[in-house]
Amino acid sequence: xxxxxxxxxxxxxxxxxxxxxxxxxxxxxxxxxxxxxxxxxxxxxxxxxxxxxxxxxxxxxxxxxxxxxxxxxxxxxxxxxxxxxxxxxxxxxxxxxxxxxxxxxxxxxxxxxxxxxxxxxxxxxxxxxxxxxxxxxxxxxxxxxxxxxxxxxxxxxxxxxxxxxxxxxxxxxxxxxxxxxxxxxxxxxxxxxxxxxxxxxxxxxxxxxxxxxxxxxxxxxxxxxxxxxxxxxxxxxxxxxxxxxxxxxxxxxxxxxxxxxxxxxxxxxxxxxxxxxxxxxxxxxxxxxxxxxxxxxxxxxxxxxxxxxxxxxxxxxxxxxxxxxxxxxxxxxxxxxxxxxxxxxxxxxxxxxxxxxxxxxxxxxxxxxxxxxxxxxxxxxxxxxxxxxxxxxxxxxxxxxxxxxxxxxxxxxxxxxxxxxxxxxxxxxxxxxxxxxxxxxxxxxxxxxxxxxxxxxxxxxxxxxxxxxxxxxxxxxxxxxxxxxxxxxxxxxxxxxxxxxxxxxxxxxxxxxxxxxxxxxxxxxxxxxxxxxxxxxxxxxxxxxxxxxxxxxxxxxxxxxxxxxxxxxxxxxxxxxxxxxxxxxxxxxxxxxxxxxxxxxxxxxxxxxxxxxxxxxxxxxxxxxxxxxxxxxxxxxxxxxxxxxxxxxxxxxxxxxxxxxxxxxxxxxxxxxxxxxxx
Amino acid sequence: xxxxxxxxxxxxxxxxxxxxxxxxxxxxxxxxxxxxxxxxxxxxxxxxxxxxxxxxxxxxxxxxxxxxxxxxxxxxxxxxxxxxxxxxxxxxxxxxxxxxxxxxxxxxxxxxxxxxxxxxxxxxxxxxxxxxxxxxxxxxxxxxxxxxxxxxxxxxxxxxxxxxxxxxxxxxxxxxxxxx
Numbered sequence: 001x002x003x004x005x006x007x008x009x010x011x012x013x014x015x016x017x018x019x020x021x022x023x024x025x026x027x028x029x030x031x032x033x034x035x036x037x038x039x040x041x042x043x044x045x046x047x048x049x050x051x052x053x054x055x056x057x058x059x060x061x062x063x064x065x066x067x068x069x070x071x072x073x074x075x076x077x078x079x080x081x082x083x084x085x086x087x088x089x090x091x092x093x094x095x096x097x098x099x100x101x102x103x104x105x106x107x108x109x110x111x112x113x114x115x116x117x118x119x120x121x122x123x124x125x126x127x128x129x130x131x132x133x134x135x136x137x138x139x140x141x142x143x144x145x146x147x148x149x150x151x152x153x154x155x156x157x158x159x160x161x162x163x164x165x166x167x168x169x170x171x172x173x174x175x176x177x178x179x180x181x182x183x184x185x186x187x188x189x190x191x192x193x194x195x196x197x198x199x200x201x202x203x204x205x206x207x208x209x210x211x212x213x214x215x216x217x218x219x220x221x222x223x224x225x226x227x228x229x230x231x232x233x234x235x236x237x238x239x240x241x242x243x244x245x246x247x248x249x250x251x252x253x254x255x256x257x258x259x260x261x262x263x264x265x266x267x268x269x270x271x272x273x274x275x276x277x278x279x280x281x282x283x284x285x286x287x288x289x290x291x292x293x294x295x296x297x298x299x300x301x302x303x304x305x306x307x308x309x310x311x312x313x314x315x316x317x318x319x320x321x322x323x324x325x326x327x328x329x330x331x332x333x334x335x336x337x338x339x340x341x342x343x344x345x346x347x348x349x350x351x352x353x354x355x356x357x358x359x360x361x362x363x364x365x366x367x368x369x370x371x372x373x374x375x376x377x378x379x380x381x382x383x384x385x386x387x388x389x390x391x392x393x394x395x396x397x398x399x400x401x402x403x404x405x406x407x408x409x410x411x412x413x414x415x416x417x418x419x420x421x422x423x424x425x426x427x428x429x430x431x432x433x434x435x436x437x438x439x440x441x442x443x444x445x446x447x448x449x450x451x452x453x454x455x456x457x458x459x460x461x462x463x464x465x466x467x468x469x470x471x472x473x474x475x476x477x478x479x480x481x482x483x484x485x486x487x488x489x490x491x492x493x494x495x496x497x498x499x500x501x502x503x504x505x506x507x508x509x510x511x512x513x514x515x516x517x518x519x520x521x522x523x524x525x526x527x528x529x530x531x532x533x534x535x536x537x538x539x540x541x542x543x544x545x546x547x548x549x550x551x552x553x554x555x556x557x558x559x560x561x562x563x564x565x566x567x568x569x570x571x572x573x574x575x576x577x578x579x580x581x582x583x584x585x586x587x588x589x590x591x592x593x594x595x596x597x598x599x600x601x602x603x604x605x606x607x608x609x610x611x612x613x614x615x616x617x618x619x620x621x622x623x624x625x626x627x628x629x630x631x632x633x634x635x636x637x638x639x640x641x642x643x644x645x646x647x648x649x650x651x652x653x654x655x656x657x658x659x660x661x662x663x664x665x666x667x668x669x670x671x672x673x674x675x676x677x678x679x
Numbered sequence: 680x681x682x683x684x685x686x687x688x689x690x691x692x693x694x695x696x697x698x699x700x701x702x703x704x705x706x707x708x709x710x711x712x713x714x715x716x717x718x719x720x721x722x723x724x725x726x727x728x729x730x731x732x733x734x735x736x737x738x739x740x741x742x743x744x745x746x747x748x749x750x751x752x753x754x755x756x757x758x759x760x761x762x763x764x765x766x767x768x769x770x771x772x773x774x775x776x777x778x779x780x781x782x783x784x785x786x787x788x789x790x791x792x793x794x795x796x797x798x799x800x801x802x803x804x805x806x807x808x809x810x811x812x813x814x815x816x817x818x819x820x821x822x823x824x825x826x827x828x829x830x831x832x833x834x835x836x837x838x839x840x841x842x843x844x845x846x847x848x849x850x851x852x853x854x855x856x857x858x859x
Contacts, residue, residue, distance in 0.1 A: 290686065340697070346690070347686045615792040624792040626792055
């Protein structure tokens with residue numbers, strides 16, 4: 001028995017045992033999760049403190065063992081252990097080391113293990129940072145998290161074990177990682193996205209614990225807020241990265257495709273965004289309690305649904321690299337149990353809705369309600385668009401495909417309305433904001449943004465040689481300026497009463513995220529309005545002009561990298577005789593799978609991206625070449641980044657840590673079962 | 680409705696929607712049996728993509744074993760599939776394109792840029808032929824015998840693996856059947 005020598009070299013000296021260790025670690029982790037899901041919960045009802053306290057150490061133990069399993073799989077990839085089926089399918093000796101690492105989560109089994117690892121990490125995080133919360137509450141929340149971990153642990157061990165062997169005759173080499181996934185974006189995009197997806201399990205667990213205990217007060221909302229924010233930040237960054245990856249790696253300059261898998265990540269984001277806002281109202285004003293609980297349940301349910309859609313193969317998608325109906329059945333059962341049980345619990349024990357409104361005019365509560373309505377409507381229309389083909393098929397209404405036109409038709413107006421409301425919301429106050437005061441305050445910004453929106457497309461049109469005046473650009477600019485000006489005006493108004501340094505971090509975070517949204521919208525609107533694109537046949541030495549830039553096809557060469565051969569074009573770009581960049585788009589031929597990949601070359605800039613992709617070789621020395629000038633496209637991702645940063649700033653708010661200084665948490669006795677209040 | 684009963688609404692909605700997901704499981708979109716299998720390719724009369732003046736009909740679908748590939752420029756999986764189609768065309772497989780709900784100019788540009796594996800492409804701007812055929816979405820690929828009878832259908836990207844698994848044998852069988 002040898003520890004670190006791969007068998008693949010046929011030296012015949014043994015098999016490394018780390019995969020078995022990993023397998024055992026997974027089983028132990030599952031057992032710990034089983035204990036964690038039952039003992040603390042039981043303890044919370046029987047009032048046994050020791051049992052409840054067990055939750056914290058079990059959560060950390062769970063993380064340790066899932067971590068060991070993950071480490072074992074990483075080791076197998078690093079050592080080219082082709083006695084593992086999963087390694088054979090997704091790696092190759094010639095694969096660069098960093099891609100061997102990211103290959104760990106490039107397919108189904110490994111992604112699940114990553115999912116489990118991230119879930120364990122969030123669980124351990126809750127265990128560590130929730131020590132100041134009432135024990136009954138944290139024990140229940142940790143039990144709920146463990147139940148999810150049990151589901152995923154069973155799923156992995158029963159249907160998709162990453163440690164399955166190919167013994168006794170392991171192949172010499174693996175079949176390589178899908179070339180699409182051989183990219184830096186893939187190293188960070190899935191972990192980020194999973195952190196977000198799985199992070200939503202924490203507010204979910206908190207919601208269930210609240211339903212079990214009957215406590216839905218401001219304190220509960222305050223405990224939830226940092227977790228929601230952090231999960232939302234990861235989700236935002238994950239989606240942004242995904243869009244950026246699609247833009248430069250899929251090779252034709254699109255950045256969002258309304259693909260089912262993209263939708264699967266976007267729906268939880270929309271609901272999480274709604275949740276983030278409604279929980280603020282629950283904390284500050286004690287309103288929307290049942291709605292906040294429901295959003296917390298839905299946000300996580302949609303994450304699970306996303307996993308189901310991606311992994312079961314019920315929808316076709318380029319992301320569905322591996323799918324299997326049997327696994328789908330397992331996830332579906334799990335999904336039904338989780339959603340069904342939590343909605344049943346919600347129905348039986350949720351707080352009755354308050355019909356009496358304690359807010360008037362354009363109060364912040366009203367604005368948050370509007371925000372929630374728009375975000376949930378957007379989510380619903382995406383959900384319908386994504387699931388409609390399935391439903392129509394089942395009802396035999398015929399087979400229908402839903403494409404981008406449908407999504408854009410709903411989503412563009414909804415976003416504009418959202419931004420219009422956002423401008424007013426920024427300067428609204430809790431409880432009561434008089435409509436006429438808002439109207440007076442909004443007048444100048446409105447006129448200003450409408451003017452800017454109407455006028456700016458004229459110089460922009462000249463700059464990017466657009467044929468006609470763009471209405472899309474005008475609407476976008478007006479909405480963007482409206483949000484930014486109203487936000488700035490609010491800062492100015494606040495500065496009159498409070499020194500700016502005294503404003504809480506939460507306020508600056510909000511401002512940053514809102515401006516990030518505006519920046520993102522600016523990128524979306526202007527890049528779709530002024531995008532110029534030319535596809536043409538070019539011979540060496542040919543010159544083409546696009547939107548004021550001159551592109552010259554100046555050279556072509558061949559290179560050999562470790563696992564692919566590339567044909568690389570040289571395109572010199574200049575503007576008014578001044579050289580700007582030399583772009584080198586590639587056509588890559590991967591040796592192991594025979595796949596051909598287009599690697600676009602991009603000269604990135606804040607105001608425009610120059611994008612060149614090499615198409616097919618045509619006769620002689622000529623190539624099909626796509627040249628694009630994409631104005632402000634970078635703002636889309638910068639905006640996403642800014643939203644994420646805004647979320648982080650808000651998490652840093654002192655308020656969330658203040659509770660440690662409050663000595664008596666006994667005030668939160670409400671969570672004790674004996675004191676549950678129900679009508 | 681009393682406020683307490685309102686809390687049951689989400690549960691009821693979920694109970695109604697969930698069975699559809701379950702039904703969908705049995706209908707793997709990648710292996711959707713087409714009602715068309717064993718039946719002739721539906722009758723149609725549509726222009727050719729590259730030669731708008733030329734009208735195509737079912738007669739053009741007969742005479743040789745062929746693949747019918749449903750594609751569109753808005754379909755982003757189609758782009759991934761395209762290299763495979765080019766390769767198949769090089770190997771001598773006859774592929775007929777069905778350009779589905781698309782824009783003629785953009786579709787022509789796409790073929791110029793990525794290469795044209797299609798013997799010809801039917802330009803189905805309204806999606807009427809797609810409807811008759813039961814197209815679920817793009818990309819989709821149908822296998823037609825020399826009489827223009829639909830023999831097999833695949834929904835989703837056609838890659839090396841699915842070609843080997845699902846098409847290669849059927850295709851060879853049909854082609855050798857032709858010779859006999």
